[in-house]
Amino acid sequence: MKYIIGIDIGTTSTKCVLYDQKGTVITHADAGYQLIQTEPGMAEEDPDEIFQAVLTTLKQVMNGIEPDDLSGVSFSTAMHSLILMDENDHPLTRAITWADNRAAEYADELNASDLGAKIYAKTGTPIHPMAPLSKMLWLKNDHPNLFNQAKKFIDIKSYVFFELFGVYKIDYSIASATGMFNIFDLKWEPEVLKLLNIEETRLPEVVATTDSVSGINKEYGKMLGIKATVPFILGASDGVLSNLGVDAIDPGVVAVTIGTSGAVRVVVDKPVIDLDGKLFCYALTKDKWVVGVPVNNGGIVFRWVRDQLFDSKVSYDELTKMASGVPAGSNGLLFQPYLGGERAPIWNAYARGSFFGLTRQHTRSDMIRSALEGIVFNLYSVMCLIEKVTGKPTRIQATGGFARSVFWRQMLADIFDQDVTIPESFESSCLGAAVLGMYALDNIDDLSAVKNMIGITDIHHPNENNVKIYQELFPIWQSVTQVLEPEYKRLAEFQSKQK
Known part of the structure; x- marks a missing residue:
């Protein structure tokens, strides 16, 4: 067949x-x-x-x-x-x-x-x-x-x-x-x-x-x-099938996905529990388990930026072109991307988004880049959680709608300070499902057969100058989240009364 x-x-x-x-x-x-x-x-x-x-x-x-x-x-x-x-x-x-x-x-x-x-x-x-x-x-x-x-x-x-x-x-x-x-x-x-x-x-x-x-x-x-x-x-x-579909099923290989939402995931050979209760552990097969963290706010935040700060007819490519003209760190403008509550890393359904550090000198281009950086800062913060359980990643495989943007992929490499590989595979979850299906039907002997199916379109290496900027800003970004978190619920309750 x-x-x-x-x-x-x-x-x-x-x-x-x-x-x-x-x-x-x-x-x-x-x-x-x-x-x-x-x-x-x-x-x-x-x-x-x-x-x-x-x-x-x-x-x-x-x-x-x-x-x-x-x-x-x-x-x-x-x-x-x-x-x-x-x-x-x-x-x-x-x-x-x-x-x-x-x-x-x-x-x-x-x-x-x-x-x-x-x-x-x-x-x-x-x-x-x-x-x-x-x-x-x-x-x-x-x-x-x-x-x-x-x-x-x-x-x-x-x-x-x-x-x-x-x-x-x-x-x-x-x-x-x-x-x-x-x-x-x-x-x-x-x-x-x-x-x-x-x-x-x-x-x-x-x-x-x-x-x-x-x-x-x-x-x-x-x-x-x-x-x-x-x-x-x-x-x-x-x-878990996205991990399989991008060949992130070996120890230390991390899949970072940004679609509507986002996730960071790594495969282990048995169930692993995080004592702080912040990581998930879901099955791929009986001997392959995926440890990771989901985030609510991925590409949906970029859509909000386009629709609310610009016009829904403006293309995402135009927006990333504007953002690329802004230096790393968005001239000191930080963005908490919690527009739809948040799962990891804070697991707070009441979380709300915010710009921090806004001045009269900031432009809409700064705001675009800051929003994109906020999404990736959030993903990096969950990578830090995973490292405590599974160790430092050996390779990052990136997938999702954001992976079509060279600008965003480079930002991921700079903030994570890791090489980022972009597999050629089309619709990684669909490919993962197909490969698992082939395995179930004995058409392939092992899930590692996916290595021959994904190809590689590009590898992005960290830009050291950008890495330094992000390493200086990330602790501030984390601190802002911690300071604001006690007020999220009160504000959410106020907002619910205005509906």
Whole structure:
């Protein structure tokens, strides 16, 4: 069989890529959807709209190939989503995404208790509103009728698989991002079930990331041109598959991703827990675990800069060109990029953004560069957390939408003071899903086969002059965050009253 499909169900769109068995891109498609934010803290999506995006993109990449030539379809999915299903297997809620902050109160309460620390030590998921555990505590307390009606509590990938196959399954990787799954025993954590007062039967069956399902619904199979014998591999989460898709699966090799949000991740051979509870530990396979930190504020901050300080018609290339005319350090202007609360490094859902050091001499070009530097400063601060557990990185592989910008890539090398490699691989999470699918189907012997599929487009070396400037400014940037943090909640509460 000639081809395999890697499909990534992301926060803003679903991307689907058809590869040959050497990892070469044959064709690709994507379909976007809207984030629903009609009340403070809300960040939901329509699960049926996402499912239609999956169908649409699959149909597009299947166009022109013979059904017999498809060996499998393998999935990557954004983490932390939650959907409640009723007795008739219909959604009671939309998909509540990682960006939803309405569970903040219950995350705070759990964090302040001894139980919160015990749960983190078993699950490897920081206690935060992003996690389905916190979302379920919020629903249980604030919307008990809805909570009690739920037959199943599932994620968006489980929803897609149910629609296609009529089964409720969740892979180790997505399960390990719920805050409800024991990453050492590989099963739902009894203490969490007790806390929520639910039976294990109300959660999906947990299976390996290499597990597969076949026998696609006849109607969808006919629509897509996919035979019932084709296996659909559960796959993993977008974060860990991005590591695989950029060949950051060896010890010491770090993947830095900036898309809408961002993350820094490194692979280890067994689960690792951070005593401070700030790092996540999620599964790729049973013997490959990804330790890392997610941030809320990546490219979405750059979009805010464009839309609010300029015009949505202005291109990002124009903005980075303006920023490139400003020296490193933005003439002493610092930016805290917390426009949507923040996960790492401060794990504060109430965090807010700010410019610090603004004078009459500063220009919009300074503000652009400062915002971009603020995003990377935040990522560097989480790299410092990871180093305490896994050691200093040997190589950094960078990916995400930001990697298209030479200017931003160089900034990453300068702030991290490390060589930064930009893999050629197209849509790293899709490639990661495809490679994991090939491994699951015994088409390759080892995940390291990805080395021959990614290529290298560029390597950026640190500019020593810029490194010195950033090393002087970074402690100030950190201190500003620490000084402002006690006031974030008070300000957030004031803002919520103005809506």
